[in-house]
Every structure is written in structure tokens, then in C-alpha cells.
Amino acid sequence: MAVEAIQLGNDELRDKARTLRQHIIRMTTEAASGHPTSSLSAVEVVNALFFGGYLRLDPAAPADPARDRFILSKGHAVPVLYAAMSERGYFAAEELLTLRKLGSPLEGHPNMKRLPGIEASTGSLGQGLSIGLGHALAAKVDGRDSHVYVMTGDGEMGEGQVWEAIAAAAKYQTANLTLIVDQNGYQQTGATGDVLDLTPFADRIGSFGWHTQTISGNDQDEVLAALKTAREVTDRPTAIVSRTQKGYGILPLLEEEGDLNYHGKPLSADLEQKALALLG
Amino acid sequence: MAIGEKSGLKTGAATRDAFGEALAELGGSLPEVVVVDADVGNSTRTEPFSKKFPERSFNIGIAESNLVSVAGGLAASGKTPVVASFACFLMCNAYDQIRMSVAFPGLNVKLVGSHAGISIGEDGPSQMGIEDVALACTLPGVAVIVPADAASTKAATAAMLSHDGPTYLRLGRPKVPAIYTDGCDFEIGRSIQLRDGSDVTLIANGLMVAMALDAAEDLSAKGISARVIDMHTVSPIDEEAIIRAARETRGIVVAEEHLAAGGLGSAVARVTAEHAPVKMGFVNVGNTYAESGDPDGLLEKYGLTPEAITTAAAGLLSE
Incomplete structure (x- = not known):
């Protein structure tokens, strides 16, 4: 089998997003640690990449050079990636419940050495876009049309290395490289705007010579349209500033708990049930 | 010279x-x-x-x-x-x-x-x-x-x-x-013995290998037979050559153009400590930053010379 994309219809895609959210809640509660809210904000984008007709992959041959690459630079949100990989057929759904447990390749942050299909070992913020640029340059040298998608967090944009990579990608006009900033508005200790405000991201990234779009990143239609546009740009790298909500899908619960950031903590068994009920 | x-x-x-x-x-x-x-x-x-x-x-x-x-x-x-x-x-x-x-x-x-x-x-x-x-x-x-x-x-x-x-x-x-004028049979992790000797072993890499060879000449003039090993790979280190040197000679001097901590000296000492304890001496930059200056003057000032190796080796044997 060769690499191929999977394109679900809109309703099926929405169902798949719900499934990913259920996985994220269940696996982090089972692990009793992890970053469910950081994962939930990114669901629509990851879901559209894996099931909306974008990532050309072959789970049976995860290293096929012809594949597209998705690098989760905000590695702490890896539950969303594991959920999508499992749904895509990389491993059985039961394995999701081994998250963060001794012996499991589903580590707390992505480890490419232990889990085939993971494109980069991340968790030290700021490196994913550079790694993605390396993949994009390799594709250019080889004449492959592989597309490389890299997702960073908005807090992660404080890392200077990301801007080094933005500048270098502009130099090499890597149109096969797309940066998605999951702008969920929060980082570890508070609102990103209070900690270190680097907005407006689109203006700043655009000033380096990138094509940019700013979208509502929890809106499936907007995500699909933006990914389509990004593939159509042929002369420069593209960025999608994806304005999302941290914990999207269980926001009423976070409001009730009085913590809209809810960074780096899993839901209790009790809250898990409430969250799953909210997701429907 | x-x-x-x-x-x-x-x-x-x-x-x-x-x-x-x-x-x-x-x-x-x-x-x-x-x-x-x-x-x-x-x-x-x-x-x-x-x-x-x-x-x-x-x-x-x-x-x-x-x-x-x-x-x-x-x-x-x-x-x-x-x-x-x-x-x-x-x-x-x-x-x-x-x-x-x-x-x-x-x-x-x-x-x-x-x-x-x-x-x-x-x-x-x-x-x-x-x-x-x-x-x-x-x-x-x-x-x-x-x-x-x-x-x-x-x-x-x-x-x-x-x-x-x-x-x-x-x-x-x-x-x-130029040390390897007749070519170099190089393998990662396998050191090269440049000179055999029975009293003391000089282990070096980089620029310090040539100095170790000079030191071996000096030592020979003093009646001391020095083995010289080019330990070009620091990790993985050639344990076998180190253990052999520790057992066949009475001491090891390690010379490197590096700080004292964590370099070749540390790597060799870890092997001898574990497998074959032996007297050791160290020639390196020490625990300091250097300064601007002409290269030869710097090497002299910071103690990276054949004489420093000779002195360390002779010192080990006289202990």
C-alpha cells in the first residue's frame, strides 16, 4: 500500500473530532497526569489533517519517504496526536490507556524512537519548526512533494528558535512547510497575553515573507478552508494562526471549576464522567 | 622547538x-x-x-x-x-x-x-x-x-x-x-598505539598526540620507556587498550587540549578506576578560561607542552 490521505465527510469528521476528545479525556484521566486542555484546543486542526484529506500516510509503512509529516512541537499536547494516530490505524485504541505508563511507547511527550509514526521527539519547546524545515528541505532536495505541517503553541512562540526557523524558511521559500500556531490564549502560569504578548502573530510572521491566515481554529469549516489555501500557495511557506480555546469541548466544566486554563492536570474520575457527558 | x-x-x-x-x-x-x-x-x-x-x-x-x-x-x-x-x-x-x-x-x-x-x-x-x-x-x-x-x-x-x-x-x-605519513587505519572506538613502551603510558588526542611523542623521546633520554596511544575516540572509549596499558606499565598520563573536567582524562580514569587502578597524571587546561595571545605562547603558559607531559610521567614513576 502506498501513502494516501483520508477524507471524511463533514458530519463524519465532526464525529471523529468528538471521538478524539473522548480519547484525550479518558487517557489523561487514566494516566492521572498530562495536559488534556492543551490537547483539546488542537483537536479540529489535528482531526482535519488526519481525516479531512490532508496527511498522506501509510500506517503500515510509517517511514515511507513519500509521506507527509506532522510535527507536534507543543509536545505536551501529545494525547491529541496519539488519539488521531490510533484512529488512523497506527495502534489499537486500547493502547491509548497505557499513556505515560512504564513500558508504554505512548510517553508523556512524543518519542519518535519508541513509537513509529511520531515524526519528532519534542517536549523541549521551540524546536519543531526547525525540524520541520529540515524535512521540507530534504523533500526539495529529493524532488518529493511531501508537505510538512508543524504545530506550535502560542506560548511556545516565546522561544527565539521558532523565529530563527521562520526567517530561514522564508529564505528557502519552502512552500511545502506549514506552521500552525495553536493560539489557545494560555500558557503554564496564565494568559499568554500577560506572560509575553507576541501577537499579532500573523503580522509578525507575515513580515518575514510568509503567507499567513488567521482563523477560528475550533471551527471545522474554517480549518478545512485554511488547510486548502495553504496547499495552494506555491511560492513561500504558510502559517495558520489558529485561534482556539484551551479545553474546547469541556469549557462549561472548566468554568464551573473556576479555571479556564487548567494547565497540565487531568480530570478526576468524577469530572471525566461530566466531561464525557458534555461531549455527548 | x-x-x-x-x-x-x-x-x-x-x-x-x-x-x-x-x-x-x-x-x-x-x-x-x-x-x-x-x-x-x-x-x-x-x-x-x-x-x-x-x-x-x-x-x-x-x-x-x-x-x-x-x-x-x-x-x-x-x-x-x-x-x-x-x-x-x-x-x-x-x-x-x-x-x-x-x-x-x-x-x-x-x-x-x-x-x-x-x-x-x-x-x-x-x-x-x-x-x-x-x-x-x-x-x-x-x-x-x-x-x-x-x-x-x-x-x-x-x-x-x-x-x-x-x-x-x-x-x-x-x-x-603530520603523524600518519603512511596513512591511517582508522576505526571509531579503536585507539592507535604509536609507540610501545614498558614503564609508562602516555594517552593523548588532538594536538597533544604530537607532544606525547616528543615527551616519549625526552623520557627515553632519561631511560624511561613510554608507550604512546592516540585515543582519538573519547566515546565510546577503547577500554581494552587502557586496561592493557594500566596492567603493562606503571602509570598513565593523559594529555588533552581541554578543561580538566569531563574530557579524555575523565574517560580514561573511569576505566582504570573500575577495571585496573593505576597511578595517573593529567595534562590539560585545568579549571580556567585562557586568554588571547599567540598559540605557542598560550600552550606554554597554560601548561600544554611536551615538558609538562614528561614531568608528569617522571613524577608518577618516582612516587
Whole structure:
């Protein structure tokens, strides 16, 4: 089998997003640690990449050079990636419940050495876009049309290395490289705007010579349209500033708990049930 | 007296020049090799390769963090990236990128640090890589290579490019004595005995190998028979050669152009402590930064001389 994309219809895609959210809640509660809210904000984008007709992959041959690459630079949100990989057929759904447990390749942050299909070992913020640029340059040298998608967090944009990579990608006009900033508005200790405000991201990234779009990143239609546009740009790298909500899908619960950031903590068994009920 | 003169060696090319020549030569038969440069290619000598293979060369600007992670991505897509910068900027500025984008995933990236040691001279301490070997050796799975002369550097470059896994190659700026005038049978992790001896063993790498050979001449004149080993690979270290030296001679002196902590001396001492305790002496930069000055004057001032090795060896035997 060769690499191929999977394109679900809109309703099926929405169902798949719900499934990913259920996985994220269940696996982090089972692990009793992890970053469910950081994962939930990114669901629509990851879901559209894996099931909306974008990532050309072959789970049976995860290293096929012809594949597209998705690098989760905000590695702490890896539950969303594991959920999508499992749904895509990389491993059985039961394995999701081994998250963060001794012996499991589903580590707390992505480890490419232990889990085939993971494109980069991340968790030290700021490196994913550079790694993605390396993949994009390799594709250019080889004449492959592989597309490389890299997702960073908005807090992660404080890392200077990301801007080094933005500048270098502009130099090499890597149109096969797309940066998605999951702008969920929060980082570890508070609102990103209070900690270190680097907005407006689109203006700043655009000033380096990138094509940019700013979208509502929890809106499936907007995500699909933006990914389509990004593939159509042929002369420069593209960025999608994806304005999302941290914990999207269980926001009423976070409001009730009085913590809209809810960074780096899993839901209790009790809250898990409430969250799953909210997701429907 | 020039380094190596006492042992009859003639001045040869700098190790960085030998690396650059070998890289450009080998590039033709190794199509997966690419060069990623942070705008110092004319210093690190990746320039001849980049002129010959512009489509396989990327000057990403003065940005070492990006440099190393880009190489990680290239390697993950099947390339053999050679990443060259000054030893200090590569190892110290981009250490976390080396850890996370290269060593932890075990990617086939060839790290090359030039301008290592204090023998770069006038540019001064900010440009001197004297902690790079220690940093490199703490990275699991990274082979750390410190060649002594031009011929062994060429052989090391070929070995590095055919090795499957991350490597760090340490190069110097000045011209150094030619030791392997009849070619070098180089294998990563296997040291080379340059001179046999029964009283004491001198283990060195880089520029200090020629000084160890000079010291062996001095010691011979004093009636002391010194074995000289070129320990070009610091990690993985050649345990067998060290254990043999510890058992067959009465002491080991380790000489390196590096800080005292974490370099070749530490690596050798760990082996002797575990397997074959023996008297040891250490010749290195010590626990200090150096200063600007002419290379020979610096080596003299900071105690990196054949005489320092001779004194350390004689001292061990008189204890």
C-alpha cells in the first residue's frame, strides 16, 4: 500500500473530532497526569489533517519517504496526536490507556524512537519548526512533494528558535512547510497575553515573507478552508494562526471549576464522567 | 622547538583543512550528505563542499539552535547532514537542540566543531571550545572523535560519514605535525598505539598526540620507556587498550587540549578506576578560561607542552 490521505465527510469528521476528545479525556484521566486542555484546543486542526484529506500516510509503512509529516512541537499536547494516530490505524485504541505508563511507547511527550509514526521527539519547546524545515528541505532536495505541517503553541512562540526557523524558511521559500500556531490564549502560569504578548502573530510572521491566515481554529469549516489555501500557495511557506480555546469541548466544566486554563492536570474520575457527558 | 620536531615530525595541514578536503572529496560518492552551515563555512572548511554541491548546502544564518534542529529534520528524512560551527558555539549554544533534535532520537547527524582548544590563539577565550568534549561525551549514543593530524582527520571524516548514528568531530585551527605519513587505519572506538613502551603510558588526542611523542623521546633520554596511544575516540572509549596499558606499565598520563573536567582524562580514569587502578597524571587546561595571545605562547603558559607531559610521567614513576 502506498501513502494516501483520508477524507471524511463533514458530519463524519465532526464525529471523529468528538471521538478524539473522548480519547484525550479518558487517557489523561487514566494516566492521572498530562495536559488534556492543551490537547483539546488542537483537536479540529489535528482531526482535519488526519481525516479531512490532508496527511498522506501509510500506517503500515510509517517511514515511507513519500509521506507527509506532522510535527507536534507543543509536545505536551501529545494525547491529541496519539488519539488521531490510533484512529488512523497506527495502534489499537486500547493502547491509548497505557499513556505515560512504564513500558508504554505512548510517553508523556512524543518519542519518535519508541513509537513509529511520531515524526519528532519534542517536549523541549521551540524546536519543531526547525525540524520541520529540515524535512521540507530534504523533500526539495529529493524532488518529493511531501508537505510538512508543524504545530506550535502560542506560548511556545516565546522561544527565539521558532523565529530563527521562520526567517530561514522564508529564505528557502519552502512552500511545502506549514506552521500552525495553536493560539489557545494560555500558557503554564496564565494568559499568554500577560506572560509575553507576541501577537499579532500573523503580522509578525507575515513580515518575514510568509503567507499567513488567521482563523477560528475550533471551527471545522474554517480549518478545512485554511488547510486548502495553504496547499495552494506555491511560492513561500504558510502559517495558520489558529485561534482556539484551551479545553474546547469541556469549557462549561472548566468554568464551573473556576479555571479556564487548567494547565497540565487531568480530570478526576468524577469530572471525566461530566466531561464525557458534555461531549455527548 | 616546534611541536613534533623532537620526534622527527614535519608540520602538516590543520585538521579543519583536512576535514574540508575529505568532505568535498567524499561528497561525490555519498549523495545523501548535505551541509548545514551557520555562516562560518569558510572557517570550518565546509566551503569546498558547498561550492561543489550548492544544491546540497544550506547556509541558514547565524542561528545555531535552528542549525542543529534543521539537521535533525534532514536526518529524519534520510539525509546525512554535516553540521559545522566553532566547537564552542555548536556545543554550548545549541546543546539542548543537540540533546533533543539529535541525540535523544538517535539521528544520523554529523556534528563538527572547529576552532577547538586554546591553540586558536589571538581571538581569545570566547572562541575557544575547551568544554566541548565533556558536553559531547555526556550524550548517550554520540561518538566523540578528536583526531591528531591531517591524515587521521581525513580517515575520521570517512569513518564518521559511513557510521550510522550521531557523531561529534573535534577540529583545530592551526597547522599540526603530520603523524600518519603512511596513512591511517582508522576505526571509531579503536585507539592507535604509536609507540610501545614498558614503564609508562602516555594517552593523548588532538594536538597533544604530537607532544606525547616528543615527551616519549625526552623520557627515553632519561631511560624511561613510554608507550604512546592516540585515543582519538573519547566515546565510546577503547577500554581494552587502557586496561592493557594500566596492567603493562606503571602509570598513565593523559594529555588533552581541554578543561580538566569531563574530557579524555575523565574517560580514561573511569576505566582504570573500575577495571585496573593505576597511578595517573593529567595534562590539560585545568579549571580556567585562557586568554588571547599567540598559540605557542598560550600552550606554554597554560601548561600544554611536551615538558609538562614528561614531568608528569617522571613524577608518577618516582612516587
